[in-house]
Amino acid sequence: xxxxxxxxxxxxxxxxxxxxxxxxxxxxxGRLLIRSIFGEQxxxxxxIREIALxxxxxxxxx
Amino acid sequence: xxxxxxxxxxxxxxxxxxxxxxxxxxxxxGRLLIRSIFGEQxxxxxxIREIALxxxxxxxxx
Numbered sequence: 001x002x003x004x005x006x007x008x009x010x011x012x013x014x015x016x017x018x019x020x021x022x023x024x025x026x027x028x029x030g031r032l033l034i035r036s037i038f039g040e041q042x043x044x045x046x047x048i049r050e051i052a053l054x055x056x057x058x059x060x061x062x
Numbered sequence: 063x064x065x066x067x068x069x070x071x072x073x074x075x076x077x078x079x080x081x082x083x084x085x086x087x088x089x090x091x092g093r094l095l096i097r098s099i100f101g102e103q104x105x106x107x108x109x110i111r112e113i114a115l116x117x118x119x120x121x122x123x124x
Contacts, residue, residue, distance in 0.1 A: 037116060
């Protein structure tokens, strides 16, 4: 499968935020709207640090 | 295959920027460093408008 998972980088450690990410949409006010392939939707108050699709990783940070 | 392609949204139209994207890394100064699975690397002076992985689409804009 191709899905990537979103992690939050916090104090040098990564914490899982949302699995099987489909959509990432930056919104006004510096937030990210993130939706999984199952329709689960979460908002993260921060920005993208790095996306590495071959590694299936989306790293977010405040 | 899982690769997504990066497009630039410009005047309501989308223009292909880079195929088979692996890495996207926002940099200081509001630029995006984008690298393909083949190691081709480009810099885009703008931001991410939307990422839709199931549609294999990464949409950028100034």
